[in-house]
Amino acid sequence: MDSLPLEILLEVGKSVPPRQRPRLLRVCRAWTTLFTPLVYSSLDLTGSQIAPLVQSIKDKPSLAPRIKHLTMSALGSSAELKGRAIEKSTWQVPFIKTLMADRREPELARMWRNGLAELNGDFWAAVLLFFLHGLETLRIEPVRGSWTRNVIMLAFMHRPPFASADRPGPRNLKKLEFLQGPTNELLVLEQDLFGFLRLPNLKSVHVRGAITPRSVEPITPPKPNGVESITLEAKWTGAPFAMPHHIKVCTKLKSFSFTNTLANEEDGPRDCMLREHFFKPLAESQKENLELLDLNYRGIAYDDIFDPAEDRGEMHDSEPYDRFMGSFRDFKNLKDLAVRAPNLCDIRFTTMDDAKLLTPLVDVLPRSIENLSISFTVSIQLDPVFTGLSQLLAARDQFPSLKSVTVAYQSVDGRIMMYARHSERTIQLESEVYGFGYADHDGDDPDDHFNNPHFLYTLAGQEWAAEMAAAEAEARRRAGGGSRANAPGAGVSPASFASADDPGDWDDHDECTGLWTNPTVVFLFATNQFSQHHATFTSAYPRPSSQIVMHLPREIIRLIGEALEPNERPKLLLVCRRWRSTLSKLVYSAVELQGCQIPFFVHSIEDRPKAFSRVKELTLPNRASVPTAMKWRTPEDPTWIDRQMARFADSMDQSTIEEWREDLLRKGNNEWAALLISLLRKLVVLHIEPLRPEIVRRVLYLAGTRQPPFDKKKALHKLEKIAFLLLEHVDLCPDQDLFMFFSLPSIRSIHVRGRIDPALEIEAKPPPRTKIEEIRLDLQWSEPFGLPAYIRSCENLKRFSFTNQYNQEERAPDDCDFRTEFYEPLLSQKHNLEVLDLNYRGTAYDDLYDLQDGQEERFLAHHVDPDYDRWMGSFAGFECLKELSIRAPNLLDIRVDRTAATDSALRTALSECLPRSLECLSISITASAQLRAVSQGLIGVSDARYENVSQFPNLRKVTVAFQTDDGRVKCDPRHARVMEGLKSHFRSVDLEFEIIALKIPGRYLSYHKMGSIYDVPEEEDERSPEMWDSDWEPDINDVMTEEFLDSVNYDFDAYVDMCWAEIERVHGP
Structure with a gap:
């Protein structure tokens, strides 16, 4: 451990989330010394951790200047700290007196005392800010934001207790995130937003809360400031507030984001209000500075009510009104733009269900645009959006920096819903814009089977692929290798990073692997950075970190891959060529495919027989719905499918083969799953949940019984574990879906789910002796179906x-x-x-007979067998x-x-x-x-x-x-x-x-x-009529209110006493 390079240890520490970093201090004394500055430089605290930290700072004041970045969340009362000894007499009372020095508000002082005594996280967060003089970054999620807000503003205004020069408080903040949650707490704009903008050193502010007419107070005239980033998440109903004035006085504003978090369109602002409050002041004052703009990309507006066809006529026939914000052409440095479709596109509705684009999208976007994101709320907006994107594609040379385009559908359940014609247009547009080929592909590496761009596109997504290509090109440019385009699958060779800071080839450092035998360290290191794309990693850390990533020992790379779930591992192949060659076998050994990843996977390895033999575990989970963006983008080649279908000519009738072929051409996922299973020769574990099991069942049965085409090339002879899970209401055929698996030579575990039709005739066959160790059945079953003989056939059944x-x-x-x-x-x-x-x-x-009446009928009646x-x-x-x-x-x-x-x-x-x-x-x-x-x-x-x-x-x-x-x-x-x-x-x-x-x-x-x-x-009332008489004595349970019952404990005697007390209260003594 002591021989590990400090660079590796520090990178491990940086890769661990700040909230988990204090654990590193407990490993050993050397780690405590090494990581103490890192741990205290960036703290992530919950409400229960703040009071002990304040006490530690009081005991050791030298800790306070080390804290540069602070996150505080989950505030409120800290019940788990009740009873813990937190001294207050020595400094809490003087602190409150100092805080209230120039104000005579005894009630406020009393609230401070009570809040600290109750270990309320909001109060203790405010006290912590009192001691932190060198704080640069603050993220706080208060339950009630007034206390921390007041401390920050007192520090800015040089009010007590921050009047002296030796106690500046959080006056030097550069980045502030004040997130009241969940977006319900009222924002006091004069302090929570506009007050923060007056902090002298602030560069970035992020505020979340609610803006109502009550929060719009008289505003102090704004002064020029150097804020570079403003993010506002607010429940805003459209009440005017002074945001335009404050936007105009920003001299260096580079990033602006606004999201209306209201859930109901009826309460939202009109699009014209968004234009007046945000777009116009930005266009007037920030068009030379702005680089990132998000105008309600994830939010709603009042005009969304009129998006359905039956309401649109009411809205647009009554007045000449449009939702178009205006042209972004004059924003000369704008790189990232996220906006809603009706605000970006100049749309006119020609009929109740059709629209057209008046102003070409190429005339609206700036030449500097790199990433464009458009959200829409109804599919009727897609036609003008697609028209504009097609124009953008045709004029691609006008936008040399454009890397990615995202079209997002706002929905309540995260699914994309649109008409078929819009879906076809989406597929066509994706194929035209992104295609399937990547430049600078270095050829076919025998150990590199994920180079196929179909599969890469499906797993990574277009945004990731574009960003990673740009990051790798930039890395080559820095290393002197030019700026040529680089494919996401091609990677960067380690030699291209050679420099004075290069630690060299770390493959020889076998002693490094000792650290990575700790699964916790491997998991934290892997999941925090390496499961994300390379661009994020290289932007978060300086260049030497990327060198460490490229040059990690192969043993460490394998451990990182093993720490991830199978469906996450393919992303690691996009880090670089070295990672891909190291992890290729691991990725292929266990594959989990969703939806249309199945045909992509088949095509990526169809010409590499060696790849089929590497797949040992295959998981095909339920594919009830597939996002439209994941659909096919190119027509299928029928020649290759015909060759595959010819293999089954001797075991299936022509109509079945023809139907299967048509389903493959229509990209049916169940049919492609069956084809994939028929191609895998050394499968050990199979987990499949087919929605339509017919063709999958047929292929499994042919493979299990060794009928053509599996009589010469066996498919399931090494299968040890099978999970064949149908939906609960789908019929399961025991002969083909259960008993057939008992004949497989290597089978050890069977898991089956489905419904067994009681009218189904099951052919009784003598089962073979088998070495099955586990049987799991989740069935809808009402009649015997022949299982006992198969249970007895097991030689060593353990589960x-x-x-x-x-x-x-x-x-x-x-x-x-x-x-x-x-x-x-x-x-x-x-x-x-x-x-x-x-x-x-x-x-x-x-x-059915568990109740007393049922037991008497079933078990006590004279005509029933008394021995039952x-x-x-x-x-x-x-x-x-x-x-x-x-x-x-x-x-x-x-x-x-x-x-x-x-x-x-x-x-x-x-x-x-x-x-x-x-x-x-x-x-x-x-x-x-x-x-x-x-x-x-x-x-x-x-x-x-x-x-x-x-x-x-x-x-x-x-x-x-x-x-x-x-x-x-x-x-x-x-x-x-x-x-x-x-x-x-x-x-x-x-x-x-x-x-x-x-x-x-x-x-x-x-x-x-x-x-x-x-x-x-509620059922029919079966109580006797005399229960309603005035002299009826109620049963205890008939007068219990839910509020009363919630207070009842488990003490039966006390319970009875309280019941009678309630009876006397309701009906008298």
């Missing part, structure tokens, strides 16, 4: 899980069916089984079982008698039914009537372990779960008291006990909440 996913009990099977279908065949695995889940989260038909019960049987013979998850009526031998239909006891002790090897026991409860039997059984288990530790020597945890429809634990107060008693009892014998809720949507259950009555759905 078995079954969940019946029917939410309605009347469609679920009887508990006796579970016994014959699962428990009895699992007895053949009692010498192997380690983990067993028998419908722990599922339902059964017998759940729901008990599975004893698990004591499962000698290796470590984890058991099961429903209470299936685990406990309960007998319901006529006298105690709801609270019946056990006939067989639970301790006699559990195996000696058990470590974790989980019991789910379907009705509160089962709680007495559960508690009786669990107490017996704990007593047996207490009396004889050898009976359950490994038992460490017991979980009781309540099946509910909303994820809340529900039982009446007396049962809640039983649960709390069980928890105390298990704690006394050193066993962990947990009460949880299992959310099963759609289920109607008869529980009550812990300590309060559950509001069941």
